[in-house]
Every structure is written in structure tokens, then in C-alpha cells.
Amino acid sequence: MTELPAKLTDWFAARGWSVHPHQQEMLERSYDPSLLLIAPTGGGKTLAGFLPTLAELSEGGHEGLHTLYISPLKALASDIRRNLTTPVEEMGLPIRIEDRTGDTSYTQKRRQRADPPDILLTTPESLALLTSYEDAPRIFAGLQRVVIDEVHAVAESKRGDQLMLALSRLQALCPGLRRVGLSATVEDPDAIARFLARHPDPCEIIEADPGPEPDIQMLEVAEAPPWAGGGAAYAIPAVLEQVKAHNTTLIFHNTRAQAEIFFRNLWLANEGNLAIGIHHGSLDRGQRQRVEGAMQRGELRAIVCTGSLDLGIDWGDVDLVIQVGAPKNVKRLVQRIGRANHRYNAPSKALLVPANRFEVVECVAALEAVRARDLDGDPRGPGPLDVLCQHILIAACSGPFDAGALYDEVRTAGPYAALTRPEFDDCLDFCATGGYALRAYDKWQRLVEREGKWQLRDPRSAQIIRMNIGTIQDSDLLKVRMQRNRGGKPLGEIEEAFAATLTPGDTFLMGGQVVRYESLREMTVEVSRSDGKKPKIATFAGTKFATSTQLSQRIIAMLAQPDWPALPGHTAEWLHLQRRMSKMPTAGRLLIESFPHDGREHACIYGFAGRNAQQTLGLLISKRMEELGLDPLGFVSTDYATLIWGLEPLTDAAPLFDGTALREGLDQWLTGNAVMKRTFRASATIAGLIQRNLPQARKSGRQATFSSDILYDTLVKYDPDHLLLRITRTEAMRGLVDFGRIEEMIARIDGRIDLMRLPRVTPLAAPLFLEAGRTPVSGAGEERLLTEEADRLMREAGLAQVS
Structure with a gap:
């Protein structure tokens, strides 16, 4: 197909629009088995994905479901339905468009199964649920295309693995199914193409003109940022001035708690009564929808938000994005920047607001990375086995299956292309019996083999399996x-x-x-x-991002420069003073500073490994220090350093960083640790061993924790090689404790450690004394006490002249 039908051509002409080159190429290659389109935000990616569908359906004649659109967000699916319905109605096309998410009514879902629309917009979880029904072959009969929007976002989590397994099922039902992936921010297009394609088929990549460089810079604020903290309250007046000067501003935060605090401070300072809203995932759906509606109608001047508005939703006349706090990840920053001036070949406009002094350095490093189009991202590991276990149970819900055929089908999913048959059989055995230690219990006897095919032992269990489909593990x-x-x-x-x-x-x-x-x-x-103005703060379950490996490397390279003309004067002078008093961290060496302070000995380790890894490092190094008689008392970590305090000075650091000893220490610490139990609970829930949702009622978090803790202790004692314990260890090492980044750091420094014995706290170490959990102050005078403590520390570090 190389030309648009007349109805579509006339509709474009009536608006003075023309088809962009990448949209035309998508039309010309619409029958390729797999396509990945990388186009800038505002470049018409979604329309490019749907043009072949609209063209094929414009003349009618197709029966049933033609195109499946997969979105990582329910709100994005709803937004696309609105945006797609308008041109379809204006052109008078015989196309029915509906969405199906967790917000869709039961009645509508039943009708969609009986009479599918031409285009169905849904999420990975809803698609997995659809494939679990016995009538899935009829629902998907005639399916021609699947469009995955923001494919980079789903590829970064287990939702992506679940989606690719569901597509392997669809491809078996519809062998001619064509796949399209859409994204604006991809650091490794070839990796995403392998993820998207039906293995071993190739996936062709179409890259659009990236458009003009974004207009992105640091927000100029008269007051210098504080030495520590994440609220950025100092910038409220300057942010308000920017809001007044623009039509609609999105103010992004990395966590929900930070968004709530900033919104409250912004509202109290909003003397002009500007219309400002807040949007994040912990808010009631009705409130979120009211904010979304007001955005769409252009009624809000600013929206304080989190990742809930990261992706391709196009609401209102957003002409400025403000990122409060260091972005931690360049790819996420680029995605957020793209929310402003959501038009093709219009530069996005964004401002960065560092929350503290060190974040000034990180923000400048991130700016340089954006301008260099240097996106970050970690290599994808193999598909996780807990997700595969859930997929096997989903397959059983839809009817009896042949194990060999399902194994072959699963291996067509990119993340599972290297899956071995013994690994698959382990998962199948777990689904059937619960594994060696649990096979005596009737409740985990879920599958049975009859006449060469596996099926549910009790068909009634399908209801519980369906109620627990998904990989998103919400907090309690x-x-x-x-x-x-x-x-x-x-x-x-x-x-x-x-x-x-x-x-x-x-x-x-x-x-x-x-x-x-x-x-x-x-x-x-x-x-x-409440009439009170000083609330206790709810610690919402927002993601606490760690600075990416690539961004950390840029920061280290920046610190090694002889001068810092790109940094504000106050920050550059702080770093110059650090160099005069001690040393700067460098890429190939590990800097450790040892100094006395307030009657205690301190060691500051500059690992630049991200917050999770630095916290794990604190646990392991303090344990090693204990073994060596150094009597550590506690530690605190940031993304770039770990500060440990104790009774004895550190005079020899080499024994602390023996890789074998650290790994053994990690193994001992993990075995009985709450981190492992929390990880086990998440994996056991995904794999189907623990059901959070039951026909009677949902289990409380405490109930689920209690039952999973008993299971964990039982398996550790009687079946230490159980599949779920192996999965748990892999997950804990990769995610919560991030031990891989510690190993990468140890390999990078290769024994090259600079231990500086110094007479007092150093400029770079001083902010760690102000981190939450380190300075014991609270109550009404908290801000004043923190300010006084910061002043005292900086004077001791020789920073009296640095404001």
C-alpha cells in the first residue's frame, strides 16, 4: 500500500496537512511482519501506526477485530480513543473503536468478547486476560495488526515480557499478524527491535527526522539550592513566575510524596490564584479524570505531576515542562521534555530545577547528554521465569495444551528466545505441583496431564488465575x-x-x-x-529512581575537569574547594575519605553506583568493618556516596573491597533478610503461588506477607533449590540491592583505591550529614535547625564563603 484512499487524502487536505515522510514509509511497508518507528514527540507516531489500519478499513468489508493497540497507560488508551474517533467520524469511516482497560465496565467487556470492535485499545494486562478465555480463537479471528505505543516503556519492565508472551499466543492464533512498535526515546533501537519481533524474524527500523534541538536549560533562581534535601522549596517563586509566563506548565517530580509537598508549597505561594492541579497514581481515579479533563479544555495553568503524565498523552496547550529534582535518567528526561510544544518540528521547552547543590552537577550532566542525544539504558536480561509461570497458567485457562508446542511458541517471544527446555519444564512442573516441597499440598496441584495434554486440574480455578493476572506489584x-x-x-x-x-x-x-x-x-x-498548615507527610509508593550508570559516568567525567564554566559560581567554588582540601573522584579509581567529626570517625566512599547499590554497599562494608574491629555505628547513602560512622579510623581500605568477601557477605545477609522476603512475595504473586485477589475479598498486605513469609521459610528449609527461590535471588540481585553495579564498580577500579586521611569533613562529604535519617531534628523548628546545621558543617569544611 503506497497511497492513501481518497477519504483520508481529502481529510488531510481540508486541514492543510501533508503526510510526513515517516508516515508515508509506514504506509509503503505496512505489510512487513514487524516494524519499529522511532519518531520525535509530536511527530505523528500514533497516526503513522494507525494510517495503514484506517486505509485498510476505510472501504469496509472486514469482519471482527482488525487492529489491537497496546498502551502502557489506561489514560493513554482513553486519550488515543478520543483522538482517533474524531477523524474517523469526520471522514464517515465505517470503523468502530473501543478501549478495554481496568476501568471498562463488566457489561461492555462481555459485549466486546461477543462482538469485538474493528480497533481495540487496551493494556498488556487486559490483553493477557483476553487470551485466557476459551473463546480467544474466535475473539482474535481475523486480527491483522497490533500497534504497541511507547514500546520502550513496556520493554523496561515485566509488563513487556508479559506482553511479548501474549503476542506469541496471538501469533499462533493469527499467523499473518503484523507488529508495529512506536517510540520517541530509544537508546538501543536494535535491542528494542529484537524485543518486538517474532523470533527469529527480523524487525525493520524506521527513524524519522529527529526535529529541532529542545530548548532546555536550568531555571535561573536568585537563591542558591540547599546542600541537601529534595523539596526544591527555594525555587517556588521562580517556578510561579514561569507558570505566569506560559499557557500550561507540567511540573514533573520523581516521587508522589515530593509532588504532594511541592504542590502544597506552590499553592500556598499562589497569591494570584492561578488554576493549578496535581496528578499522580495514588489519587482517586475520579480526581485524576477531572484534572485530565481540565487539561484537555485548557483550564489549568500548571499541573504538578509524576510519571503518570510521562508518556504520549497530548492534553491542552502545554508549552513548558519543568523537571524538579535531578532527572536520574536521561531517557526519562527526554520523554518528559517532549510533553511541551507537542507539534512536529517545534522545539520542546524545558527547565531543570535541582533540589540541592549536588543535583546542580547532575542536572548539567543530564543537559549535556540530552544535547548529545546520548540516551541511557541497561541491557535487557532474559525473560523472567515468574512471568513465564503466569503465562503457562493463562494458557491452561484457555484450554488443554501440548507442552512441546507451548515451549516452541514461547521461544518466539524475543525475551524468551534463549529459554532452554529444562527451564521451561521447571516452570511447568511448578505450575502443576508447586514444586518438590509443596507437591503434597492439594491447593498447589493446579495442572494435570491427560492424553498427552496439560490442563487445569479443576476448571473452577480459572477464575482465581484470571483475577490475579498481571505483573504490576502495587504496594499494600x-x-x-x-x-x-x-x-x-x-x-x-x-x-x-x-x-x-x-x-x-x-x-x-x-x-x-x-x-x-x-x-x-x-x-x-x-x-x-484540617485547617493545619504543617502536615505529616504520606510516603506514597512512588518509585525512588537511582541515577543511571551512564549519567553517573558523565558526572564523574565532569568532576575530573580542571574547571567548571558550565556550573553556577557557588557550585563551581564548592568543587574547587574539594579539590584543594582532598581529591576529586575519577573514573578509574575509588576515592575514600577518612576523617573525624563530632567525636566519631567517618569514612565516605564515592562509588557513584546509584542509591540502591550505595545502600547495599553501606550494609556490606559496615559488616566487613565490624569483622575487622572498626566498630561501625551506622551509615547513610545517596546516589553518589556512602558515609559510614563509627569508633575507629579507617586506615586500610583494600580488605573492605575484596569481591569474593563482599559476595559472601551479601549471600549471608540476603538469606534471612526482609529484602528477600519482599522480593519472594512479589515473584510468588506473579507466578501464581500466592493469590492477592480472591472471589470473596482481596487479601490485605499483612495477610499476604504472613503467608508468603511462611512459604519462604518453608522452602529455604526444605527445598533451597526451589524455582521460586532461584527467581527471588535473581530479582533481588538485579533490582532491590543492585549488586551488579557494585561488581561493575569493583571491576572498574581494579584495586585502585585512593584513601585520603583528612583532619575534618570535606566539602563533597558535608551534604551527606544532612541526609534524611542522619540528622536527628524534627518539629516546628526543623527547617531552622537544618539550616543552622548546614551552616556549621560548611564552615567546618572551609565553605564559609560559599553561599
Whole structure:
């Protein structure tokens, strides 16, 4: 297909539009088995993905589902439906478009199964659920194309592995199915192409003109950033001025708690009563939808948000993006920048607001990476086996299957191309019996082989399996709503662990307002409005990002420069003073500073390995110090360093960094640690060993933790080589403790350690004394005490002249 039908051509002409070159190429290659389109935000990626579908359906004649659109966000699927329905209606095309997500009603879902639309917009979880039904072959009969939007986003998590397994099932049902992936930010196009393609078929890559360079810089603020902290309260006046000067501003944060705090401070300073909203995943769906609607109508001047607005939603006249706090990841920053001036060949405009002094360095490094188009990303590992176990159970729900045929089918999914038959059989045995230590228990006897085919032992178990499909492991969240006598309005969710700390009268932030905790009724937190202005802060379950490996390397390279003309004067002078007093960290060596402070000995290790790895390093090194008689008392970590304090000075660092000893220490620490139990619970839930959702009621987090802890202890004692324990170890090493980055650091320095014995705290180490959990101050005078503590530390470090 090389030309658009007349209806589409006329519609383009009536708007004075023309088809972009990459859209035309997508049309010309619409019958390729797999295509990956990389185009800038605002470059018409979604339309390029749908043009072949609209062209093929414009003349009618197709029966049933023609195109499946997969989105990583429910809101994005809804937005695409709105944007796609308008041109279809204006052209009078005989095309039915519907979305199917967790928000779709039961009645509509049943109707969609009986009578699928021409185009169905859905999410990975909803697609996996659809493939689990016995009538899946009929639902997908005639399916021609699948379009995966923001493919880079799903490829970074287990949702992507789940999606590729579902596509392997669809490809078996529809051998001629064509795959299209769309993305604006891809650091390794070939890796994403391998992920997307039906293995071993190739996936062709189409790269659009990247467009003009983004207009991105640091926000100029009269006041210097603080030495530590993440709130960026110092920048509120400057941010408000930017909001006044633009139509609509998106103000991004890395965590939900930070977004709530910033929104509250912004609102209190908003004397002009500008229309400002807040949007994040813990808010009630109704509130999110109200904010989304106001954005679409152009009624909001600013929206304080998190990753909930990262992806390709095109709402309102957004002409500025502000990133508060260091971006931690260049690819995420590029994605967020693209929300501004969402038009083809229009430069995006963005401002970075570092929350503290070190983040100034990170923000400048990120700016340089964006300008160099140097995106970051870690190589994809093999497809996780807990997701494969869930897929086997999904396959069993749809009907009896042949193990060999399912194995061959699974290996067509890119993440599982290297899966061995013994690995598959391990997963199958686990699904069938629960494994060696659990096979005596009837509840885990789920599959049985009859006449050469595997099937559910009890067909009624399909309901529970379907209710627990998915790989997103939400924290143990409780609903928050106003008291019944005050209307009972739902506000959102908070973590169960946080709710457990509340007593009647405590206040916290929810949706930007201060609310007062009244009671916990039927697993719902009931609150009332509070007149207080100083709330207790809810620690929402937002992701705490670690600085990426590539960005960390750029920061180290920047610190090694002889001068820093790109940095503000106050930050450059801070670094010059560090060089005069001690040394700067360098790429091929590990800098450790040892110094006394406040009657304790301190060691600061500059590993630049990211927060998770630096925390793990703190645990392991303090354990080694204990073994060596150095009597450590505690530690605190940031993305770039770990500060350990104790009773004895560190005079020889080499014994602390023996790779074998560190790994043995990690093994001992992990075995009985809560990290392993938490990881086990997540993997056991995905693999189907633990059901969070039951027909009667959802298990509370405490119930699920209790049952998973018992299972974990049982398996460790009686079946230490159990599949789920192997999965758990792999997951913990890769994610929560990030030991791989510690090993990378040890290999990089190769024994080259610079141990500096110094008389006092150094400029680069001083901010770590102000990190949360290190300085024991609280109450009404908290900010004043922190400021006084910062001044004292900086004077001791020789920074009296650095403002």
C-alpha cells in the first residue's frame, strides 16, 4: 500500500496537512511482519501506526477485530480513543473503536468478547486476560495488526515480557499478524527491535527526522539550592513566575510524596490564584479524570505531576515542562521534555530545577547528554521465569495444551528466545505441583496431564488465575475517603504501612490538601479536612529512581575537569574547594575519605553506583568493618556516596573491597533478610503461588506477607533449590540491592583505591550529614535547625564563603 484512499487524502487536505515522510514509509511497508518507528514527540507516531489500519478499513468489508493497540497507560488508551474517533467520524469511516482497560465496565467487556470492535485499545494486562478465555480463537479471528505505543516503556519492565508472551499466543492464533512498535526515546533501537519481533524474524527500523534541538536549560533562581534535601522549596517563586509566563506548565517530580509537598508549597505561594492541579497514581481515579479533563479544555495553568503524565498523552496547550529534582535518567528526561510544544518540528521547552547543590552537577550532566542525544539504558536480561509461570497458567485457562508446542511458541517471544527446555519444564512442573516441597499440598496441584495434554486440574480455578493476572506489584494500599458524615468522597490511596503509624488527629497531604486521620473502617482510611498548615507527610509508593550508570559516568567525567564554566559560581567554588582540601573522584579509581567529626570517625566512599547499590554497599562494608574491629555505628547513602560512622579510623581500605568477601557477605545477609522476603512475595504473586485477589475479598498486605513469609521459610528449609527461590535471588540481585553495579564498580577500579586521611569533613562529604535519617531534628523548628546545621558543617569544611 503506497497511497492513501481518497477519504483520508481529502481529510488531510481540508486541514492543510501533508503526510510526513515517516508516515508515508509506514504506509509503503505496512505489510512487513514487524516494524519499529522511532519518531520525535509530536511527530505523528500514533497516526503513522494507525494510517495503514484506517486505509485498510476505510472501504469496509472486514469482519471482527482488525487492529489491537497496546498502551502502557489506561489514560493513554482513553486519550488515543478520543483522538482517533474524531477523524474517523469526520471522514464517515465505517470503523468502530473501543478501549478495554481496568476501568471498562463488566457489561461492555462481555459485549466486546461477543462482538469485538474493528480497533481495540487496551493494556498488556487486559490483553493477557483476553487470551485466557476459551473463546480467544474466535475473539482474535481475523486480527491483522497490533500497534504497541511507547514500546520502550513496556520493554523496561515485566509488563513487556508479559506482553511479548501474549503476542506469541496471538501469533499462533493469527499467523499473518503484523507488529508495529512506536517510540520517541530509544537508546538501543536494535535491542528494542529484537524485543518486538517474532523470533527469529527480523524487525525493520524506521527513524524519522529527529526535529529541532529542545530548548532546555536550568531555571535561573536568585537563591542558591540547599546542600541537601529534595523539596526544591527555594525555587517556588521562580517556578510561579514561569507558570505566569506560559499557557500550561507540567511540573514533573520523581516521587508522589515530593509532588504532594511541592504542590502544597506552590499553592500556598499562589497569591494570584492561578488554576493549578496535581496528578499522580495514588489519587482517586475520579480526581485524576477531572484534572485530565481540565487539561484537555485548557483550564489549568500548571499541573504538578509524576510519571503518570510521562508518556504520549497530548492534553491542552502545554508549552513548558519543568523537571524538579535531578532527572536520574536521561531517557526519562527526554520523554518528559517532549510533553511541551507537542507539534512536529517545534522545539520542546524545558527547565531543570535541582533540589540541592549536588543535583546542580547532575542536572548539567543530564543537559549535556540530552544535547548529545546520548540516551541511557541497561541491557535487557532474559525473560523472567515468574512471568513465564503466569503465562503457562493463562494458557491452561484457555484450554488443554501440548507442552512441546507451548515451549516452541514461547521461544518466539524475543525475551524468551534463549529459554532452554529444562527451564521451561521447571516452570511447568511448578505450575502443576508447586514444586518438590509443596507437591503434597492439594491447593498447589493446579495442572494435570491427560492424553498427552496439560490442563487445569479443576476448571473452577480459572477464575482465581484470571483475577490475579498481571505483573504490576502495587504496594499494600488502603483507600482514603472523607468521613461518611462529610460526604464520603474518595480521595485516593496511601500505603498500609504508613496508615499503621497514624493515630486519630494526625494530618497528612492527599491531593494537595491537608486532611486529618479519623479512623480505619473496613480497610478504608476515613479522614476529615484540617485547617493545619504543617502536615505529616504520606510516603506514597512512588518509585525512588537511582541515577543511571551512564549519567553517573558523565558526572564523574565532569568532576575530573580542571574547571567548571558550565556550573553556577557557588557550585563551581564548592568543587574547587574539594579539590584543594582532598581529591576529586575519577573514573578509574575509588576515592575514600577518612576523617573525624563530632567525636566519631567517618569514612565516605564515592562509588557513584546509584542509591540502591550505595545502600547495599553501606550494609556490606559496615559488616566487613565490624569483622575487622572498626566498630561501625551506622551509615547513610545517596546516589553518589556512602558515609559510614563509627569508633575507629579507617586506615586500610583494600580488605573492605575484596569481591569474593563482599559476595559472601551479601549471600549471608540476603538469606534471612526482609529484602528477600519482599522480593519472594512479589515473584510468588506473579507466578501464581500466592493469590492477592480472591472471589470473596482481596487479601490485605499483612495477610499476604504472613503467608508468603511462611512459604519462604518453608522452602529455604526444605527445598533451597526451589524455582521460586532461584527467581527471588535473581530479582533481588538485579533490582532491590543492585549488586551488579557494585561488581561493575569493583571491576572498574581494579584495586585502585585512593584513601585520603583528612583532619575534618570535606566539602563533597558535608551534604551527606544532612541526609534524611542522619540528622536527628524534627518539629516546628526543623527547617531552622537544618539550616543552622548546614551552616556549621560548611564552615567546618572551609565553605564559609560559599553561599
